[in-house]
Amino acid sequence: MVDDALISGIEISYVYPDGTLGFDTLSVKIRRGERVALIGPNGCGKSTLMMVLAGLLKPKTGKVLIEGEEISKNIDTVRRRMGFVFQDPDIFLFNPSVEDELRYSLDQLDIDDDRASELLDQYSRIFELEKIMSKPPFRLSGGEKKRVELASVLIYSPEILFLDEPTANVDGKTRRKILEILNSYPGTLIFSTHELDVAEKIADRVLLMSVEKRIILDGGVDLLRERSLLEEVGVI
Amino acid sequence: MHLLIEKTVKSATSYFQDFFIHEYSRKTYLHDVHPSIKLLGTLAFIILSISTFQVKKILLILASVYVLALNTGLDVGVLAKRSSLFAIFSFLIVLPVSVFERDVVYLITFPLRVFASISSLQLFILTTRFSEILYGLKKLRIPGMMIDIIWLTYRYTISMFRDLLSILVAREARRLKKTSHIETLKGGSKSLGLFLLRSFEKAEEIELAMNARGRKISYRGKYRAGFFYILYISGVATWWMML
Amino acid sequence: MHIPDGYLDLSIAAVMWVLTALVIGLSLKKVAESKNLNVPLLGVISAAIFAAQMLNWPIPGGTSAHFVGGALAGILLGPYAGSIAMASVVAIQAFLYGDGGLIALGANLWNMAVVNVFVGWYIYRLLERYSKFGAAFVAGWLGITTAAIFVGIEAGLSASFRYPAFVAISAMGVWHGVLGLIEGFITAGIVSYIHSSRPDLEETSNAVISKVPVAFIGVMILLSPVFAYLAEIVGYSEPLENVAEEIGLAEKQSYTGIFPDYTIPGVNEYIGTLISGAVGVVIFLSLAFMRQHASAD
Structure with a gap:
């Protein structure tokens, strides 16, 4: 069989500098176009695993491959193919205004002015940001921050999208908006959540992590119906 | 930027190994x-x-x-x-x-x-x-205030470092092209600025929590x-x- | 930048301890009086500076540099609180890692928590009206360079450290004058980021600071090399040996065995041997008892 994996983590583990275990040794393969939900209780290593798979953190052991090549080798080109939306918008958003946030990626990609303002119009409309474009991000509400965060990543159309708890701490309206957008996202999607209905609506594959910081189950969305198991692991 | 993170993680790992060297379990005279x-x-x-x-x-x-x-x-x-x-x-x-x-x-x-x-x-x-x-x-007879500050510094170093690391990683996640050393310095110091702003906010919360629980730290x-x-x-x- | 024990003469180290105790003591008093500074804030911000020092900045040539943050502490917190924050970090480095000695800790605190912070802060205040970025750059750069020069002065004046003062001073000054550019650049980046995104926060540290105590500390900083020089002149480099010689304890003959071959002029040789034997017994017995009590409770 030809390896059909887009991203694969082989025998990877991560330990934080202060000695805390991020996640224990595991192997995982993500195929092109898959929509993977990482579910598990708090502190089971979902975010850390995503950061390692995205090449943001170097695994302590093992290696991460993208299309068969070690991710760290081509990290600069890999970056522009990927988007990573952090759980905490306050560390993700650091530019002086919402408009600057959206432009931040476009500037790096040297997109010409006409095309850039076209994209700005389009994405500020999709994410309903028109009225807050000149505001500083730290002045916004939680839901607004989340929309800015998503917009500033999706604006450069990454083909692989990582999202860390995309619907945590947002109101119902923003939540519906986010689900709608993620449903129409065409690329490979990897996200963490502990809200089962979010996983059910968006994912086509579920990875269940336990407090022991390992992947204990890997399968289709029907996994989400195993109530007693999920309860035992601590997801619900 | 990824170089800054990698080098920092590496050196901090060895630094933190010593951080708990005092947490001995054995007792000698x-x-x-x-x-x-x-x-x-x-x-x-x-x-x-x-x-x-x-x-x-x-x-x-x-x-x-x-x-x-x-x-x-x-x-x-x-x-x-x-x-x-x-x-x-x-x-x-x-x-x-x-x-x-x-x-x-x-x-x-x-x-x-x-x-x-x-x-x-x-x-x-x-x-x-x-x-x-x-x-x-x-x-x-070293002033108690100085001692308390040193203790809190020690107490919060690891959590502050984790904060700083995630801020750097978030910036790295938004990097879409190769950066020079100068650009890393620029981006990194902006990240530090953000980190310090957050530290001030965190400090306010911790102060409130300490007020709620009592300010006295006891070393016994x-x-x-x-x-x-x-x-x-x-x-x-x-x-x-x-x- | 951390001076280990063994580099400074005791007399110079003692003078630096006295100066440091005065300034840090004054800073503690000022912070205790202040309304918007408090212990948790200083603890957390010191931890943040400590964490920031752990960053390993890649610089051309494959090596790396560290950010120290003395001037930044002064700019963000004001000179008094800034010096306390740095003192906290330097003390942890000494007591947790053994970075810098204990006898030399006074000098290390003086250089990194007093000189770097006060000089950096003062330069920033002097220049900020022209450009915040420029002022913070110069403050970070010259703050650390001045601190390094003080390291050179203290070690250079010490007889234990054989290099002539001008060699020690210029080595430290030139090296850190170059590395300090990075410190300046990072300081400037941080300050201008904070200024541009939260101008409202700016004023907390800019509370009015009365001139007299600052001028007093400034004079102390300027005069500290003179004090160090005077301490050295007093010829105090090996006081314990001098004492030993004066009370006639030191052995004048050549060393012959494991235990001291001991005589006191004008005293019975028998008593001398008795004393040296007693010393041996005391050392041996205390070791034995410590071992015996090792596993108690």
Whole structure:
């Protein structure tokens, strides 16, 4: 069989500098176009695993491959193919205004002015940001921050999208908006959540992590119906 | 930017390994001696090692420190390893002047003094928890406010470092092209600015929490006076004077 | 930048301890009086500076540099609180890692928590009206360079450290003058980021600071090399040996065995041997008792 994996983590583990275990040794393969939900209780290593798979953190052991090549080798080109939306918008958003946030990626990609303002119009409309474009991000509400965060990543159309708890701490309206957008996202999607209905609506594959910081189950969305198991692991 | 993160993670890992070196589980006589006494004893060892250039006196202190460590069951190898870096560094530092003055003895005695005094300090560090050190300092009349600040600094360093790391990683996640060293410096210092802003906010929350729980930090401990420790050091000091 | 024990003469180290105790003591008093500074804030911000020091900045040539943050602490917190924050970090480095000695800790605190912070802060206040970025750059750069020069002065004046003062001073000054550019650049980046994104926060540290105590500390900083020099002149480099010689304890003959071959002029040789034997017994017995009590409770 030809390896059909887009991203694969082989025998990877991560330990934080202060000695805390991020996640224990595991192997995982993500195929092109898959929509993977990482579910598990708090502190089971979902975010850390995503950061390692995205090449943001170097695994302590093992290696991460993208299309068969070690991710760290081509990290600069890999970056522009990927988007990573952090759980905490306050560390993700650091530019002086919402408009600057959206432009931040476009500037790096040297997109010409006409095309850039076209994209700005389009994405500020999709994410309903028109009225807050000149505001500083730290002045916004939680839901607004989340929309800015998503917009500033999706604006450069990454083909692989990582999202860390995309619907945590947002109101119902923003939540519906986010689900709608993620449903129409065409690329490979990897996200963490502990809200089962979010996983059910968006994912086509579920990875269940336990407090022991390992992947204990890997399968289709029907996994989400195993109530007693999920309860035992601590997801619900 | 990824280079900054990688290098930092690597160096911080080795740095944090030492962070908990005090969290010993075993108890030896030395662990039980009152931290103030141990601190004064350590100062005595250091003063004795650096107030002489006579090889035999320095060797006496060095031997006394290592015999004490060995006697109390400490890993002497660890002690020597932790003390050797600066000694080697000092050797290299004084190498030119020793060659210039054709003074081989100085080339030996200078790093040896440094090695002896660092070994004394490391022996203290390896047998005293950080909170115990602060308790000892407090008993030695160092202002309580300074002690509390030092304790909180120690207490929050790891969580602040994790915060800083995730801020850097978030910036790296938004990097879409190769960056130069200068751009890393620029982006990195902006990240630090954001980090410090968040630190101020966090500090406010922690202050509120501390107000709710009470502001007093208590450092407690039950220690022995360390009679034999004092006796040992007095004996060594007398011998040092007689040499 | 951290001076280990063994580099400084005791007399110079003692003078630096006295100066440091005065300034840090004054700073503690000022912070205790202040309304918007408090212990948790200083603890957390010190931890943040400590964490920031752990960053390993890649610089051309494959090596790396560290950010120290003395000037930044002064700019963000004001000179008094800034010096306390740095003192906290330097103390932890000494007591946790053995970075810098204990006898030399006074000098290390003086260089990194007093000189770096006060000089950096003062330069920033002097220049900020022209450009915040420029002022912070110069403050970070010259703050650290001045601190390094003080390291050179203290070590250079010490007889234990054989290099002539001008060699030590210029080595430290030139090296850190170059590395300090990075410190300046990072300081400037941080300050201008904070200024541009939260101008409202700016004023917390800019509370009015009365001139007299600052001028007093400035004079102390300027005069500290003179004090160090005077301490050295007093010829105090090996006081314990001097004492030993004066009370006639020091042995005048050559060393012959493991235990001191001891005689006191004009005293019975028998008593001398007795004393040296007693010393040996005391050392041996105390070791034995420590060992015996090792596993108690």
